[in-house]
Amino acid sequence: MNPIYLFFHKTGSPPWFYRFAGKLIPWLWAGFVVLTAIGLYLGLLRAPPDYQQGESVRIMYLHVPAAWLSMMIYGMMAVTGFIALVWRIRIMEVLTISSAPVGAAFTIIALVTGSLWGRPTWGTYWVWDARLTSELVLLFLYIGVIALYNAYDEPRKAARAAALMAIVGAVNLPIIHYSVMWWNTLHQGSSIGTSGSSIHPSMLWPLVFMAFAFKFYYGANLLSRARLKLLAQDHRKRWVQELLSGKEK
Amino acid sequence: MTPTRKRRLIAVLVVIAGVGLAATVAFRALQENMLFFVSPTDVKEQSLPTGKRFRLGGLVAMDSVSRADDSLAVTFIVTDGLASVDVQFNGILPDLFREGQGIIAIGELTPGGYFEAEEVLAKHDENYMPPEVADALEKAGHPDAGGGE
Numbered sequence: 001m002n003p004i005y006l007f008f009h010k011t012g013s014p015p016w017f018y019r020f021a022g023k024l025i026p027w028l029w030a031g032f033v034v035l036t037a038i039g040l041y042l043g044l045l046r047a048p049p050d051y052q053q054g055e056s057v058r059i060m061y062l063h064v065p066a067a068w069l070s071m072m073i074y075g076m077m078a079v080t081g082f083i084a085l086v087w088r089i090r091i092m093e094v095l096t097i098s099s100a101p102v103g104a105a106f107t108i109i110a111l112v113t114g115s116l117w118g119r120p121t122w123g124t125y126w127v128w129d130a131r132l133t134s135e136l137v138l139l140f141l142y143i144g145v146i147a148l149y150n151a152y153d154e155p156r157k158a159a160r161a162a163a164l165m166a167i168v169g170a171v172n173l174p175i176i177h178y179s180v181m182w183w184n185t186l187h188q189g190s191s192i193g194t195s196g197s198s199i200h201p202s203m204l205w206p207l208v209f210m211a212f213a214f215k216f217y218y219g220a221n222l223l224s225r226a227r228l229k230l231l232a233q234d235h236r237k238r239w240v241q242e243l244l245s246g247k248e249k
Numbered sequence: 250m251t252p253t254r255k256r257r258l259i260a261v262l263v264v265i266a267g268v269g270l271a272a273t274v275a276f277r278a279l280q281e282n283m284l285f286f287v288s289p290t291d292v293k294e295q296s297l298p299t300g301k302r303f304r305l306g307g308l309v310a311m312d313s314v315s316r317a318d319d320s321l322a323v324t325f326i327v328t329d330g331l332a333s334v335d336v337q338f339n340g341i342l343p344d345l346f347r348e349g350q351g352i353i354a355i356g357e358l359t360p361g362g363y364f365e366a367e368e369v370l371a372k373h374d375e376n377y378m379p380p381e382v383a384d385a386l387e388k389a390g391h392p393d394a395g396g397g398e
Contacts, residue, residue: 048379052345057377086258122370123343129285167265171272182276184285184306186353191375200378 039209081163
């Protein structure tokens with residue numbers, strides 16, 4: 001058999017995925033704790049205040065990683081949703097729907113921290129500029145995916161509908177990213193791009209640590225949710241029965 | 250790839266292409282309205298009507314800010330390097346407001362030719378640095394220093 005198909009076949013088997021994710025999760029949590037500790041120490045204690053924003057620049061260490069992740073998770077949902085729709089792999093359906101609440105949570109974090117930063121810096125909590133509005137639309141898309149999934153009784157049909165919505169909504173991702181270039185916005189342009197960064201290194205490092213910490217959190221949370229969903233869906237199947245009776249670990 | 254999968258793949262790709270096309274068309278049409286603010290040059294060229302609310306964005310011109318002694322009233326000039334607009338404002342300015350800073354003023358043009366602002370927001374740029382670095386840049390005459398865009 002083609003090795004790619006073999007890989008899909010193996011990861012596509014719920015008992016195998018359950019065990020594999022179970023082994024991975026403790027490491028992801030450990031990575032999250034260590035990186036967050038380093039990131040918060042550097043960001044809150046070691047990094048200097050900004051020359052204009054003062055101490056409120058520290059909100060960036062939560063805001064920017066959360067905003068990046070809110071978009072990355074939606075992108076992941078679109079990719080896993082695409083695979084789920086075309087190849088009908090159940091693990092991918094489960095991963096798609098399990099990503100949505102995590103992504104929605106990070107979108108809310110990005111919106112709230114941004115709002116708290118905006119008040120002292122811009123002089124307002126909220127404006128309807130292209131960046132802020134498109135990020136709010138992202139939150140509605142996440143909620144839409146979750147709502148659509150819950151609107152169906154049959155989980156596989158529900159997952160396919162949610163996956164389609166995830167794919168269609170992905171059109172918002174380039175809009176969020178390029179909004180600050182295409183239109184005049186109150187939100188500033190990207191500080192980090194292909195041509196380097198306009199953030200001083202002493203402020204960039206805590207940001208990098210926090211960005212990776214958040215990604216580890218997403219990994220751990222996603223896999224935990226996916227495992228739970230598989231158990232619930234397969235609770236009558238033999239592998240779950242064996243697992244529960246302690247025959248298999 | 251089995252014919253069923255191929256059919257699904259094509260169906261999903263068609264949906265993606267359709268949505269992408271629709272979004273592109275919609276945003277091209279909305280281009281004008283999506284602008285959060287207009288520049289002083291736009292104001293000059295388009296001769297915007299008085300009494301219509303809009304957002305004016307640009308830099309606060311150097312040595313143009315003058316505050317009243319007995320009230321919060323302040324006047325300053327907003328410029329984009331090519332054109333400039335006189336602005337009057339009566340209220341609390343954000344902390345980042347200073348000469349050379351990018352700002353957005355919400356208000357309307359008056360028959361007197363100046364812009365009466367109801368609200369002033371400071372725009373932050375994408376540069377983040379410690380105060381010492383900003384001082385050093387300013388001393389070296391670097392254009393990034395001292396705020397602005």
